[in-house]
Amino acid sequence: MSAAVEAAPKGALEIVPLGGVGEFGKNVLWLRCEGASILVDVGVSFPDETFPGVDRIAPDFAAITGERIEGVFLTHGHEDHIGALPYLREWCDAPVYGLPFTLAMARRRLEEAALPPAALVEARGRETIVAGPFRVTFFRVSHSVPDSAAVLIEAGGARVVHSGDFKLDDDPPDGETTDREGIAAAVGTGVDLVLVDSTNAERPGHSLSERAAGDGLRAAMQGARGRVILTTFSSHVSRLSQGIEAGLSAGRRVAMLGRSMRAVAEIAERFGRLRLPMGSRLGAADLRRTTPERLLCLTSGSQGEPGSALYRLALGEHTDLELSEGDLVLLSARTIPGHERSVNRMCDHLVRRGARIIRESEPPIHVSGHAHAGEIAEWLKLTRPRAVLPVHGDRRMLVAAAEVARAEGLSGDRVPLLDNGDRLVLESRRLRVEPGAVRCGTVFLDDRTEAVDPDIVRERRHLAAEGVVVVLVRGDEVDVVSRGVAADDGALSEEVSRAARGVLGRATSEERNDSEWLRAEIVLAARRACRRSLGLRPVIVPVLL
Numbered sequence: 372m373s374a375a376v377e378a379a380p381k382g383a384l385e386i387v388p389l390g391g392v393g394e395f396g397k398n399v400l401w402l403r404c405e406g407a408s409i410l411v412d413v414g415v416s417f418p419d420e421t422f423p424g425v426d427r428i429a430p431d432f433a434a435i436t437g438e439r440i441e442g443v444f445l446t447h448g449h450e451d452h453i454g455a456l457p458y459l460r461e462w463c464d465a466p467v468y469g470l471p472f473t474l475a476m477a478r479r480r481l482e483e484a485a486l487p488p489a490a491l492v493e494a495r496g497r498e499t500i501v502a503g504p505f506r507v508t509f510f511r512v513s514h515s516v517p518d519s520a521a522v523l524i525e526a527g528g529a530r531v532v533h534s535g536d537f538k539l540d541d542d543p544p545d546g547e548t549t550d551r552e553g554i555a556a557a558v559g560t561g562v563d564l565v566l567v568d569s570t571n572a573e574r575p576g577h578s579l580s581e582r583a584a585g586d587g588l589r590a591a592m593q594g595a596r597g598r599v600i601l602t603t604f605s606s607h608v609s610r611l612s613q614g615i616e617a618g619l620s621a622g623r624r625v626a627m628l629g630r631s632m633r634a635v636a637e638i639a640e641r642f643g644r645l646r647l648p649m650g651s652r653l654g655a656a657d658l659r660r661t662t663p664e665r666l667l668c669l670t671s672g673s674q675g676e677p678g679s680a681l682y683r684l685a686l687g688e689h690t691d692l693e694l695s696e697g698d699l700v701l702l703s704a705r706t707i708p709g710h711e712r713s714v715n716r717m718c719d720h721l722v723r724r725g726a727r728i729i730r731e732s733e734p735p736i737h738v739s740g741h742a743h744a745g746e747i748a749e750w751l752k753l754t755r756p757r758a759v760l761p762v763h764g765d766r767r768m769l770v771a772a773a774e775v776a777r778a779e780g781l782s783g784d785r786v787p788l789l790d791n792g793d794r795l796v797l798e799s800r801r802l803r804v805e806p807g808a809v810r811c812g813t814v815f816l817d818d819r820t821e822a823v824d825p826d827i828v829r830e831r832r833h834l835a836a837e838g839v840v841v842v843l844v845r846g847d848e849v850d851v852v853s854r855g856v857a858a859d860d861g862a863l864s865e866e867v868s869r870a871a872r873g874v875l876g877r878a879t880s881e882e883r884n885d886s887e888w889l890r891a892e893i894v895l896a897a898r899r900a901c902r903r904s905l906g907l908r909p910v911i912v913p914v915l916l
């Protein structure tokens with residue numbers, strides 16, 4: 372609880388990652404100074420299939436209960452940076468700042484959760500927002516969604532640069548270069564601390580320009596005779612734009628499949644980021660009528676999400692279109708760790724329908740939006756930090772970013788590695804780490820942004836792994852029904868019935884009238900019977916009739 376977190380001395384700046392260090396996604400940073408706080412990014416992460424019924428994982432904001440939050444600053448519109456915004460609204464209604472496209476994505480998130488719009492305040496590149504004792508300045512950076520930003524945060528005499536997600540693409544197709552001049556001018560002789568995107572720190576050298584992916588998409592579509600299905604993250608507007616251009620120049624018309632793809636495309640068109648000439652857009656009703664070699668579909672589902680348009684196409688269950696022999700599927704996105712199995716399964720279904728799949732190619736149809744080690748080094752030369760805090764990534768990525776920082780001349784004690792909940796205190800240029808200063812858990816959310824009890828998730832896992840045994844008790848009679856239990860029905864039924872009858876036999880009449888006691892005893896006895904005689908641990912559900 373925050374009340375238990377003692378405040379650092381006046382004038383100090385405290386930084387606590389509530390998510391995003393030592394893990395992929397769920398990026399949230401809490402900064403506190405002189406009794407006031409801001410948050411930078413409020414993201415979610417996406418569970419793999421070991422979390423049944425869980426749609427997204429958010430940080431537990433209990434830590435900020437009672438804090439004076441002066442503002443929420445969003446670096447860009449990706450889910451791992453804005454996805455927890457609807458959930459955050461249960462804790463605070465501070466104004467939300469970001470560049471325009473980021474806020475359009477945030478507004479859509481809130482609308483989807485049927486929440487009244489928060490105070491969303493648009494900022495511009497190089498604009499400074501004052502929020503209590505904090506001054507926050509946005510600077511444009513290249514990434515894989517429009518209007519991505521780094522921020523310079525000044526508070527308590529400290530100056531901190533947070534890179535957001537970034538790369539250094541000097542000639543991106545959308546013209547969104549990293550604002551090196553603006554950053555250099557603001558940084559002056561250097562800053563106290565730089566937080567740096569570590570996602571690709573393990574990769575050497577320099578990332579390829581987004582343009583390379585355009586070359587790859589054009590090459591892949593050239594000579595394709597069947598339908599072309601292109602999937603990427605719906606937020607990757609410049610990839611969509613390059614895909615559309617490649618399709619148009621190959622004489623294809625374009626359809627958008629999937630709710631998120633259509634929603635983001637609509638926002639991107641409104642911002643002039645996506646252009647589809649009149650007559651080149653196809654509606655759902657046109658799909659079957661269009662000759663395969665004239666059709667390009669942009670679809671969501673790059674992570675093999677079972678409900679997505681692409682997965683439905685893969686299963687032959689899409690209402691508006693069937694794939695057939697000779698169609699081409701371009702997987703223009705990286706697979707998020709943990710989703711490899713569902714992507715592979717989806718690809719198998721696609722191949723079964725006769726489709727050809729391109730994931731890797733030369734030139735590539737996908738390039739990363741995150742800086743490689745060489746760009747991280749350049750970023751540090753640009754921002755001239757006295758200390759570096761690697762963020763955004765698993766531990767090994769953070770370690771790789773720390774190595775880059777040391778190679779740039781920072782001593783080891785100036786490159787702390789944190790876990791979520793650790794507190795970094797910056798005070799008159801001194802740096803102090805307080806491990807585990809803030810209790811910082813996670814919250815499971817279902818598809819309606821309602822919290823799911825972790826016990827329920829545990830139970831679902833247990834059910835999936837071990838099955839369920841229902842023990843029906845009516846007077847002295849016991850019936851046993853099981854589902855998903857790997858045992859001979861007769862043997863299981865006999866063991867469990869005997870155990871339950873034993874409980875009934877031993878119980879006094881007072882105990883038998885205490886249904887709660889009876890249930891607990893039956894669960895215990897049935898569990899023991901399953902374990903001892905059959906080596907199984909199913910979920911036991913006692914039903915007293």
Ligand SMILES: [Zn+2]
Binds near residue numbers: 398451536763
């Ligand atoms: Zn990110």
Ligand SMILES: [Zn+2]
Binds near residue numbers: 447449514515536
């Ligand atoms: Zn991002």
